[in-house]
Amino acid sequence: MSTPGPAALLAALRATGRTRIDRAGLWRAFLDAVPSAQGSAEARRMLAAALDELAGTGALTPTAATDDGVPPLPRAVRLTRPAAAPVAREAADPWHPELAAAAAVRAPAEAVRQVNRWLFAGGTRAGIVGLRERALEITGDEKAFDAGLPVPLTPEILRAERVALPMHRERLPGGGPVLLVVENADTFHSLLLALRGDPGPIGTLGWGAGSAFLSSVSSLAADPPAAIRYFGDLDAAGLRIPARASVQAQAQALPAVRPAPGLYRALLAHGRPAPAGPADHSDVEWLDPGLRGPVRELFATGHRMAQEAVDRRVLGSGRDWRDGLDP
Template identity: 75%
Template sequence: MTAPGARELVALLRATGRTRIDRAGLWRAFTEAVPSAHGSVDARRLLADAIAELAAAGELVPSRAADDGTPPLPRSVKLTRPAAASDRAGSAGTGAAEPWHPELAAAAGVRAPSETVRLVNRWLFAGGTRAEVVPLRERALEITGDEKAFDAGLPAPLTPEILRAVRVRLPLHREPVGEGPVLLVVENADTVHSLVRALRPDPGPVGAVAWGAGTAFTSSVLSLADAPPVAIRYFGDLDAAGLRIPARASVLGEAEGLPPVRPATGLYRALLEHGRPAPAGAADHSDVDWLEPAQRGPVRDLFAAGQRLAQEAVGRRVLVADRDWRAGLEVG
């Protein structure tokens, strides 16, 4: 199809679920398909061209009655049944494939688009293009029913612009300890306190210790984009959530140009040595690969046993006993 917006127009018309579309409905769909036509002196001609091309392709039948404008526009159009849908209906008893909104045209090239992408597609057709910009979790809840649906990132080809949403960047609380280039992020507040006290007399490469505040770090990591550290190291609990947080934060941060979030290997080694296993139930092993290779096996064994380790086991007594826990805090 060569007429501007013709392909997008017929997709929008079919998405209404109606067979007959009046002139007002044609205009609404056309200005959504071709936003630049809104208020343009060429809008009527462009719409007439699109209707003529769609009629010639057998996609719709214009009514005989038309207005007296130049060029004239039909009072309504009647959508025909797509040939592909007729073939499927005759052989498999199914209807037409779901059309893609123009803003999600790229989804047609994605192998097996996720159900989330399809939900966004329906939301766009239902008026999402007119939605005001809101925080991403609010939009996720509106569209999917799960406010955390986009926490791990947006599936292709979704973007914040398509969703009319912004990812909220919470501030990340940091305690300066030196002049070094490394930011050490710690999941829980008590361990932050102990590490700040241990590092201030001899911070080495660590410039600040930040409080990740649990899952809040998957949002607050983005606040670092304004003044990115040279390196980010992380220390948290050894349980499913404790690994999921830095793994997701790393993906989100790298998408914004931040350095990857990597494990503070010496602190995790100390936790494996001094931690007290506690019941945790079944744990998801999918984020264990975020750890350094040498530590993945012991952590998988821990999870397989239905146990977890709280980072508070690496307290002041452990931190003053030796310096081995500082391994992995270097740049590089």
């Protein structure tokens, strides 16, 4: 009978999940590795030879104490923890000169690496296109850059421009310098009717169209208003949209997007709380301090309010909703 491969015995020993294995465990592992050795007169010699070879490679350490058999077997062995396999390091791609700053970024986003490959493949010769078109070309996801460009990408590197959708706006005759942006269509129309005869400081009424305002706010750079006021739903998205749009507006030297407090107070007074799912309401801070407490209480109960509650009846019943619309 041939001597079993020490590798088979070592695999059986490691399969026990133990580090120290006594003599009984050695025999069980040996017979698992070489079932044909069961009852063989050569089994002891075979096991002893395999253990000697494994000890010689450093895979295990036998105890000094042995039994009285021939050849002697150790009372136990201690397995040596296998050395960790060296981690194969992927050869780092060289950075294109336009992305040299990426070398200082600890973990550049995958999109940055994709742009790097695109530049080497001829991207430097590309013409200017919309940012979503470029994102689709490079990453396969047209929305890859909607949340912002990862460091160190810039529109210039991408040969792309962020397309600003025009905002639907209605000029009010004799109005002032303030642009009032309204989230939803019905409330926009009701406010247009209410303001036409008496616009006060409102010179233009804009329809934000929900999250489209995040793009259309940039279109205001062509004809900047003196001030921007906003009125939307009291829910997570209704506050997130103007808060994010305000950051974007100021980055383009436009006025900050600020709340229209009188309209929000009217909504709190006349709105009907409706169930809302769990959401991040950290953008409550965008509201004026006097509104934050009541809105937090609304959100704490798991509710929201739709701005459509400030309807033509409410707008026609008083003037308090006009508070805070001055530049």
